[in-house]
Amino acid sequence: MADLEPSRLRERLIQLTRDLVLIESTDDRADERARCFQLIRNHLDEVPGLEIQMLEKNGYETLLALPRGIETPQVLLCGHLDVVKHIVPGSYQSTVEDGRIYGPGAGDMKGQLAIMIELIRHFGRISPDLSLGLAITSDEERGGESGVKFLVEEYGLRAGVAIIPDGGSLNDVTVEEKGILHAKVIASGEAAHAARPWLGANALERLMVSLQNIREAFDSFYPDPDGPDAVDPEDTNTHWFPTCSVTILATSNDSPNRIPGEAEATIDIRFIPPFTSGEMLAKVEGLLSDGVRVEKIVAAEPTHLDPKPLFLEITEEVTGAPARLVKACGGSDGRFFREEGVPVLLSRPRVGNLHGRDEWIEIDSMLSYFEICRRYLERVLGEETR
Ligand SMILES: [Zn+2]
Known part of the structure; x- marks a missing residue:
């Protein structure tokens, strides 16, 4: 479990987030979105027993990674790699300062992609048969119609629960969306x-x-x-x-x-x-x-996300502060899962200045979020592997 040694995990998360931020994966750059998918695949290819499919709808690709033989994972990690456009040249760079990674998409949601990739790699190494999947779409910022909506409605993907680290905060778990x-x-x-x-x-x-x-x-x-x-x-x-x-x-x-x-x-x-x-x-x-x-x-329609009590308990256990159920003014891709009755866990590391050139994600909270998910996955999925 050398990969979980905190300083090593920290370095990996920083490195991967910064590599992802460098890629200008905006709506008008299909080539850069493809390059971003390739970088992610390079990190997933070595995970034993993981089958990676690339799906496509209206020119938007989606990566779906599932353990061999599993169509409906018990837990699905779900994110998007598209980021908003900045016209100023040289915007797509990152810096690490004051314990944060700054750069376009750092908090929405390339930092979270790095965490999800590390979670898949970690569990793939210790128990490759775990019913854990990963979906990464590329059209969330324009509405999710060709991404999560396609995945759920046309492709027919279902899951026991979907973890989408694209709303709320470390201790704020979204329960309702307008x-x-x-x-x-x-x-x-x-x-x-x-x-x-x-x-x-x-x-x-x-x-x-x-x-x-x-x-x-x-x-x-x-x-x-x-x-x-x-x-x-x-x-x-x-x-x-x-x-x-x-x-x-x-x-x-x-x-x-x-x-x-x-x-x-x-x-x-x-x-x-x-x-x-x-x-x-x-x-x-x-x-x-x-x-x-x-x-x-x-x-x-307004969406009730049905967050799992165990996830709230683990959030408190890891952070030492109670989890708060919050109501969100904005919508997320979670609503497409909810239409099929899949519960959604929507919280994330601490982030700020979303959609700005100086968007950031706090590194300590990335490690805390990783640990919350790791413990949750271990407890929810652990039973069947033992
Ligand atoms: Zn987002």
């Missing part, structure tokens, strides 16, 4: 010369009125800032109410003296149970003025 509704609000009017507005109907102004109605309706969900439920920016558990943001505003008009006949906005609604995406869409519909309609782009 639902998502992306929709277009589309206004039609009648184009006219702007000097004679009475001859037309201004689609942009119609749109503005409807967006204002939507704004006011969603503002009423905000808790009283002086009340007991006031929002604390540091605590997501105080953000548990529906929100709506206008994210894109567009018109095809490019002339300063023409009243636009068409205009549209994109809105991003996040909502909590018992609301459904259908109810949110109906709510928006009821707030629109004449000549304005709403069209759904994508929707996902």
Whole structure:
């Protein structure tokens, strides 16, 4: 078990994370995503009894590694290797400072990939028959449709439980995620010369009125800032109410003296149970003025992740502090597993500045997270190997 000697594991995790950060595995670089998969395969190839398959959907690859003869692992480790785009040249580099690894994707989630790879290698060496799998997708940042959604819905992958270290924190295990509704609000009017507005109907102004109605309706969900439920920016558990943001505003008009006949906005609604995406869409519909309609782009219902009590116990055992169940405003790939009833464990090492060039992951917490997973896997899977 020399590989688990803490200083050696620490060095391996740092090295592998930094190697992964160097690769510009963004949405527009399929070649770099392929290179990232190759680097990961180089580390997995030597694991005894592990069968690696590369799957593909819409140009996005997925790596699925399962022990020979096992189709439905008892535990599946799941992550993504795609990272967000930075246009500044030389962004994809890393530094180690103050006990953290800094660099694009360090915390979302190349540091976690390194941990998962080391877990697979560790268990592959001591008990290769363990029912433990690994899935790595490459489209999470654009929605997961060709990654985890494909894997679960089309490929038919199931698992006893999925560990996805892409949300929460070391002691924060996500229990609920808000639902998502992306929709277009589309206004039609009648184009006219702007000097004679009475001859037309201004689609942009119609749109503005409807967006204002939507704004006011969603503002009423905000808790009283002086009340007991006031929002604390540091605590997501105080953000548990529906929100709506206008994210894109567009018109095809490019002339300063023409009243636009068409205009549209994109809105991003996040909502909590018992609301459904259908109810949110109906709510928006009821707030629109004449000549304005709403069209759904994508929707996902709020998700309860069903975290396992044993994982919470082990988190406390390793960190010396209790695990907290947290509610998340954002969605994760976990929802696709939940639709098939697979419980999801969503916590991770301490990370920060996600999607920034100075994104980071704390090294000590990587070791703690590794140890939490190692003990959990040993206890959940241990029985069958003895
Ligand atoms: Zn992520």
